[in-house]
Amino acid sequence: MNKKLKPLPQFANESQEQEFWEAHDSAEFVDWTTAKNVSLPNLKPTTKTISLRLPQHLLDGIKTAANSRDVPYQSLIKVWLQEKLHTQ
Secondary structure, eight states, X not given: OOSOOOOOOXXXXXXXXXXXXXXXXGGGTOOGGGOOOOOOTTOOOOOOOOOOOOOHHHHHHHHXXXXXXXXXXXXXXXXXXXXXXXXX
């Protein structure tokens, strides 16, 4: 790459760095042509606990479906939500 890259600035904290990158293009500071793909096999997605109110008959039906598939009902709900999300 013939383009002269700018030196990376020093940041006092993470919020200062976040503000900087929101306003600047990283291509001015990093030669992305030399970037390499990495694999992070042990990385798990962040999860958040939610409260979901369902009618009792609906929850019973979900539990029955999960039991017939021999999976926890919460896992089955996650699978169904993921499938529905990808069909949109």
